[in-house]
Amino acid sequence: MSAIDNLPPLREVIATHGLSARKSLGQNFLLDLNLTAKIARQAGDLSGCDVLEIGPGPGGLTRGLLAEGARRVLAIEKDSRCIPALAEVAAAYDGRLQVIEGDALEVNPLEHLTPPIRIAANLPYNVGTELLVRWLTPQEWPPFWTSLTLMFQKEVAERIVAAPGSKAYGRLAILAQWRADARIVINLPPEAFSPPPKVSSAVVHLTALPEPRYPADAATLSRVVAAAFNQRRKMLRASLKGVAADIEDRLLAAGIQPTERAEQVSLEQFCALSREIKKS
Numbered sequence: 001m002s003a004i005d006n007l008p009p010l011r012e013v014i015a016t017h018g019l020s021a022r023k024s025l026g027q028n029f030l031l032d033l034n035l036t037a038k039i040a041r042q043a044g045d046l047s048g049c050d051v052l053e054i055g056p057g058p059g060g061l062t063r064g065l066l067a068e069g070a071r072r073v074l075a076i077e078k079d080s081r082c083i084p085a086l087a088e089v090a091a092a093y094d095g096r097l098q099v100i101e102g103d104a105l106e107v108n109p110l111e112h113l114t115p116p117i118r119i120a121a122n123l124p125y126n127v128g129t130e131l132l133v134r135w136l137t138p139q140e141w142p143p144f145w146t147s148l149t150l151m152f153q154k155e156v157a158e159r160i161v162a163a164p165g166s167k168a169y170g171r172l173a174i175l176a177q178w179r180a181d182a183r184i185v186i187n188l189p190p191e192a193f194s195p196p197p198k199v200s201s202a203v204v205h206l207t208a209l210p211e212p213r214y215p216a217d218a219a220t221l222s223r224v225v226a227a228a229f230n231q232r233r234k235m236l237r238a239s240l241k242g243v244a245a246d247i248e249d250r251l252l253a254a255g256i257q258p259t260e261r262a263e264q265v266s267l268e269q270f271c272a273l274s275r276e277i278k279k280s
């Protein structure tokens with residue numbers, strides 16, 4: 001029996017179902033159920049919430065979320081080998097777990113979820129950033145989720161919470177901090193996973209703000225910061241040349257010197273610039 005429920009320990013689940021980790025699917029499993037319950041607690045009060053989990057694998061975090069009281073968990077898993085193991089979790093938790101076999105980049109989970117919705121995941125590294133950017137950049141705000149509790153490589157987590165002027169400051173910081181409060185809540189060494197990845201990891205908790213910190217059009221802001229940080233060493237008048245024909249005027253109208261570099265520009269200034277560009 002395990003630490004948090006009546007199901008077998010994760011090592012046994014992995015052995016029984018032949019879930020040898022596949023690198024191509026970003027599989028680094030969490031085996032300590034005390035740790036997965038701790039991560040689940042960082043997601044907030046789950047009792048009245050549906051939780052969307054991406055990449056449940058053998059079900060460690062899934063069990064943490066269910067044991068911590070999630071109303072329902074909808075889990076999307078690409079690896080068909082994991083589905084029988086997850087069916088055992090669903091049976092043990094009275095049908096509070098629904099599993100969809102598929103690619104999280106293609107499945108629309110919304111038809112299966114009832115608000116309020118939280119998202120929690122030990123994300124496959126190969127799709128993690130793309131999913132985060134999608135969740136942060138819908139045209140309308142607030143989004144379908146109230147919070148995101150996500151495991152990333154530590155370096156990516158630091159980019160999400162980075163302040164202007166720092167080396168890690170860039171597109172992820174701007175998009176995350178524009179519409180959410182973001183903080184690192186747990187740091188994890190490689191040995192917390194099986195197999196251990198090469199780098200350390202961290203869990204980031206993001207809470208959706210009721211409205212963005214500053215007005216801006218999501219698509220324009222995305223385009224502007226992507227271009228600005230794509231060539232972060234260049235002056236903005238050069239890196240943003242392709243974004244607007246009269247970019248120097250737009251920068252000045254937004255209160256930014258055309259000779260500045262992207263990492264010196266605050267979130268508020270990027271939003272002002274996006275408004276100026278959208279106007280033109």
Ligand code: SAM
Pocket residue numbers: 025026027028029030031054055056057058059060061062076077078079082102103104105121122123124125127
């Ligand atoms: N949640 C488990 C845990 O914490 O031990 C597994 C985490 S492992 C880092 C990532 C999981 O995401 C794997 O189970 C992998 O098969 C799954 N996965 C990879 N790409 C996926 C995708 N595009 N859509 C859904 N699941 C995916």
